[in-house]
Amino acid sequence: MPEATTLAYAREMDARDPMRHFRDRFFIPQHNGQDSLYLCGNSLGLQPKTAEAALKHELEHWKTHGVEGHFRGDLPWMDYHKFLTEQSAHVVGAMPEEVVVMNTLTTNLHLMMVSFYRPDATRFKIIMEAGAFPSDQYAVESQVKWHGFSPEEAIVEVQPRPGEDTLRTEEIIATIEEHGAQTALVLFGGVNYFTGQLFDMQAITEAAHRAGAYAGFDLAHAAGNAHLKLHDWGADFAVWCSYKYLNSGPGGPSGAFVHERHGNNPDLPRFAGWWGHDENERFLMRKGFHPMPGAAGWQLSNAQIFSFAVHKASLDIFYEATMPALRRKSEQLTGYLEELLHSLPTGRFRIITPANPAARGCQLSIFTEQGGKKLFDTLSEQGVIADWREDNLSGKQLPPGEAGVIRVAPTPLYNTFEEVYRFVELLGTA
Incomplete structure (x- = not known):
């Protein structure tokens, strides 16, 4: 397998994923003619194609x-x-x-x-x-x-x-x-x-x-x-x-x-x-x-x-x-997201969600106290659909928009390892 921090690794994981065909059962919102990086199933899940x-x-x-x-x-x-x-x-x-x-x-x-x-x-x-x-x-x-x-x-x-x-x-x-x-x-x-x-x-x-x-x-x-x-x-x-x-x-x-x-x-x-x-x-x-x-x-x-x-x-x-199969993929997806986040330079943000897979679901909450809302908006402009919650967890006196949490939820029915890779790549450059 290629290195975990490479695009080739993410694509290899998707190729091996027995649940990958379920993504085709959903409509993916578009951004500039491409599939958006929809990581917001914890707020509103995507539409099944069978709903209509x-x-x-x-x-x-x-x-x-x-x-x-x-x-x-x-x-x-x-x-x-x-x-x-x-x-x-x-x-x-x-x-x-x-x-x-x-x-x-x-x-x-x-x-x-x-x-x-x-x-x-x-x-x-x-x-x-x-x-x-x-x-x-x-x-x-x-x-x-x-x-x-x-x-x-x-x-x-x-x-x-x-x-x-x-x-x-x-x-x-x-x-x-x-x-x-x-x-x-x-x-x-x-x-x-x-x-x-x-x-x-x-x-x-x-x-x-x-x-x-x-x-x-x-x-x-x-x-x-x-x-x-x-x-x-x-x-x-x-x-x-x-x-x-x-x-x-x-x-x-x-x-x-x-x-x-x-x-x-x-x-x-x-x-x-x-x-x-x-x-x-x-x-x-x-x-x-x-x-x-x-x-x-x-x-x-x-x-x-x-x-x-x-x-x-x-x-x-x-x-x-089946929920057991979805849970297995969920732990892999979220674990991969966590691994890639830890590969970025430290100090800009921290993950406040438990590291133990048994103590979390799909979502990782990423806290930042330096230009958090601007960072979130930059990601949004590049096709990332996630969620921002203003909350100053540091206890410091900070102006609005600086401190808060970006909630990211790679869901196993329709998200991919490549999407997780591309999100962290955008986060790192943003």
């Missing part, structure tokens, strides 16, 4: 059958959420009855907290990571207030140690143990959106349960990225979006996981809706809510068919590719 046909299929179904489309055809709308369960279960490591596609991410987070955050005078705290995605922070704050508690007292945020960028698992567990008797819920992101840290969800779940609390996860940056095993880990619930790594379009539908020990408990409190009611009695239109077994019992309304159709088109690709 899936949408047209449902438009034709509507045109042909009208309301009877709920009951006719190969994908009757009445059962559409069922056509997504096996693929969704594969993505998150669950049993099919433990998952459902419905609503959007923060809506589902609130619905899960209705069931799994039921504080009382002695057990009322929520433990979460500091720097969680803002929507999670807002949801938790509003839930705490709704129950009459002060966010300052009820929300416990686990901070990195001084001088460190990410959390240690032992610190998370120690915090759970410290507040255990007062903790109602431990709620973490599967992958922190800013640092790219992949948390040890099994260890967090076990610690939460030892403390007598529920464990839930926001998998917005983990679903379709990490190899998840929610059922085996014993998590109580999880939610995720579909427009990032799952490539299901802007505002795509959300997924939810409820472990079978809760999904088969009809007495568990929840906000109820027509579509979560027993489907054998649904059209009798009677009072008295009787939930569907499993996660389907948390549904509120009938499926958003057009967005579900696009989601199915993407999920079918994941089911074909």
Whole structure:
């Protein structure tokens, strides 16, 4: 093999890649007539080429059958959420009855907290990571207030140690143990959106349960990225979006996981809706809510068919590719990106994402405090599509635009080793 820091090496790796044909299943945004270096699947995944046909299929179904489309055809709308369960279960490591596609991410987070955050005078705290995605922070704050508690007292945020960028698992567990008797819920992101840290969800779940609390996860940056095993880990619930790594379009539908020990408990409190009611009695239109077994019992309304159709088109690709195979390529791609970044002169930037492949997904977060936004803009002008987040991690007094993080996410379904090489080459010259 050629030297790793050469273009020949990257091309050799692509030639050997058994997953390389999946790139042809997606539309790649163009820059000056060439494929852009699209490294932003952690914000919005690319469009599957099958998405248009899936949408047209449902438009034709509507045109042909009208309301009877709920009951006719190969994908009757009445059962559409069922056509997504096996693929969704594969993505998150669950049993099919433990998952459902419905609503959007923060809506589902609130619905899960209705069931799994039921504080009382002695057990009322929520433990979460500091720097969680803002929507999670807002949801938790509003839930705490709704129950009459002060966010300052009820929300416990686990901070990195001084001088460190990410959390240690032992610190998370120690915090759970410290507040255990007062903790109602431990709620973490599967992958922190800013640092790219992949948390040890099994260890967090076990610690939460030892403390007598529920464990839930926001998998917005983990679903379709990490190899998840929610059922085996014993998590109580999880939610995720579909427009990032799952490539299901802007505002795509959300997924939810409820472990079978809760999904088969009809007495568990929840906000109820027509579509979560027993489907054998649904059209009798009677009072008295009787939930569907499993996660389907948390549904509120009938499926958003057009967005579900696009989601199915993407999920079918994941089911074909398989998460273990995608994860193997992901570790290779991200590891190659890390290796090339370390070959550049030091001092201009540093990687704040964990070096351990087991503690990260696709994303590497590159922190710079010297002209960071200008550097990012220069890369953008040369066809790199990544993500900039302003944040001064150094603690120094710096003007806006100097310090921040460039988030780069080479995703295994459509990114290549040559793209990683060319990105680092542009970064080095920029």
